[in-house]
Amino acid sequence: MKLRIAPSPTGQLHIGNVRTALFNWLYARSNGGSFLVRIDDTDTERSTDEFKADIVNNLKWLGLDWDEGVDVGGSQGDYKQSSRFNRYQEIAHEFVESGLAYEDDGAIRFKVPKSQQIQFNDYVRGEMVFETDSVEDFVILRSDKSPTYHLASTLDDVDYGITIIARGEDILPSTPKHILIMQALDANIPDFCHLPLLFGPDGKKLSKRHGDTSVQSFRDKGILKDAMFNYLCLLGWSPGEDLEKFDRDLAIERFDFKNVLPHSAIFDDKKLMWMNGLYIREKESNDFETESISYIQNTLSRDLFDDELLRLNKILPSVQERIESMVDITEQVMFLLDEPFEVNSEEWISVNSEEAQQYLFELRNELIAIEDFTLSNIEETMRSLLKKLDLKPKVGFQATRVSVTGTKISPPLFESIYALGRETSIARLAESIEKL
RNA sequence: GGCCCCGUCGUCCAGAGGCCUAGGACGCUGGGUUUUCAACCCAGAAACGCCGGUUCGAAUCCGGUCGGGGCUGCCA
Numbered sequence: 247m248k249l250r251i252a253p254s255p256t257g258q259l260h261i262g263n264v265r266t267a268l269f270n271w272l273y274a275r276s277n278g279g280s281f282l283v284r285i286d287d288t289d290t291e292r293s294t295d296e297f298k299a300d301i302v303n304n305l306k307w308l309g310l311d312w313d314e315g316v317d318v319g320g321s322q323g324d325y326k327q328s329s330r331f332n333r334y335q336e337i338a339h340e341f342v343e344s345g346l347a348y349e350d351d352g353a354i355r356f357k358v359p360k361s362q363q364i365q366f367n368d369y370v371r372g373e374m375v376f377e378t379d380s381v382e383d384f385v386i387l388r389s390d391k392s393p394t395y396h397l398a399s400t401l402d403d404v405d406y407g408i409t410i411i412a413r414g415e416d417i418l419p420s421t422p423k424h425i426l427i428m429q430a431l432d433a434n435i436p437d438f439c440h441l442p443l444l445f446g447p448d449g450k451k452l453s454k455r456h457g458d459t460s461v462q463s464f465r466d467k468g469i470l471k472d473a474m475f476n477y478l479c480l481l482g483w484s485p486g487e488d489l490e491k492f493d494r495d496l497a498i499e500r501f502d503f504k505n506v507l508p509h510s511a512i513f514d515d516k517k518l519m520w521m522n523g524l525y526i527r528e529k530e531s532n533d534f535e536t537e538s539i540s541y542i543q544n545t546l547s548r549d550l551f552d553d554e555l556l557r558l559n560k561i562l563p564s565v566q567e568r569i570e571s572m573v574d575i576t577e578q579v580m581f582l583l584d585e586p587f588e589v590n591s592e593e594w595i596s597v598n599s600e601e602a603q604q605y606l607f608e609l610r611n612e613l614i615a616i617e618d619f620t621l622s623n624i625e626e627t628m629r630s631l632l633k634k635l636d637l638k639p640k641v642g643f644q645a646t647r648v649s650v651t652g653t654k655i656s657p658p659l660f661e662s663i664y665a666l667g668r669e670t671s672i673a674r675l676a677e678s679i680e681k682l
Numbered sequence: 683g684g685c686c687c688c689g690u691c692g693u694c695c696a697g698a699g700g701c702c703u704a705g706g707a708c709g710c711u712g713g714g715u716u717u718u719c720a721a722c723c724c725a726g727a728a729a730c731g732c733c734g735g736u737u738c739g740a741a742u743c744c745g746g747u748c749g750g751g752g753c754u755g756c757c758a
Binding site: 254352353380387415419447481487488511516520521568639654659660 | 684685686687688689693694695696705706707708709716717718719720721722750751752753754755756757758
């Protein structure tokens, strides 16, 4: 059993392609089959090495691996169609010689027989029947001698010994053409599986007009690979038992093309985000810290200093509980990085008051006086000061929050102060005192 | 237009003739917790497109209809 995917390097790997790749991979891994990745670059105008690299890179990022093909090698050369033009031309001319195809305006067209039926079994759609009368003669070799998709892809599948072709439903109407070519080649006809498409929120095939749907863009947005993997599985398939969160092994164990739903699914990035949050929260705190630092450095375009790392180390556990995406980290911890600090003046006005001023003033003195600047001492101090002045938590705490973190929205207050350290906290309080 | 595919809450998924006064999840609304934002907990609104048929019985089978989508290129 051998499956494949054949992306075209005419753009970045997008979410629809990678879902097809994922299902192929799952089926192969689940049935002991092998998985091949080839590059369909007959469109030499639009194909680039950068896109090819993006595809390979992002497939790997998701955790998909393949046994044969581009990047890993195998017995069939470099697995790029651009390297096989001779082979396609040879076959096209053989077809002409045997009367199966004919020249037309410099191109070569495959002659579709009349009044025949093409039948095949599709794993998700069942028995399919097409009338050849509804299929036009189609070009297999362009006038510039380059092959079209129909010839190149079909010949590759035959030459590489693919036994199951699972691809997007958009090529279901082309399948009769491919079977005709296979018959002309006297090849074994593989099994077919036409997977439903992924749609945008408007219910149309996912494409550029839905914004950037590349896998890379989701990585850039801070989506974790396990969350992406898990979410993608859920689009058109389910492991049963209303199970939504599961790992690779479970997916491999239960996956089958036969229970992939036949209808298209709309890609919902809200649910992806929610699931991403789940995966962030379940990360080992060390892994989370490492990954966070890399995202922060990326956003800041600089390395972090040692004392910044120390401060981060104290706040990250709280941050891990409240973000949905890794890129949200930077703004959460910005107040304790060595970056320009500024209090949001509008928010300051909304929390400032005479009572708040009094609280801030006394808090500053008490923080100076604390013997051990520990989390519990900070909390203890702040709470008892609240009692002493007979203030509501909201009055004292929110003013402190804005003063120290610059905004009303921040990680937990005591942790924030603890992470920021005594000196800076006191300095920031001083700044706010008597500030209109 | 022609050929083809598809049709359960707004969205994703469960449901393979009686377990369905249709279940789970995201999102949404309300509540709880709470020093903010989240997270977390509880509750709620929300769907079998429609019409026929088969059957004692249909979300599940059949036909039609309507609706959505794909293809219709010397793109893939």
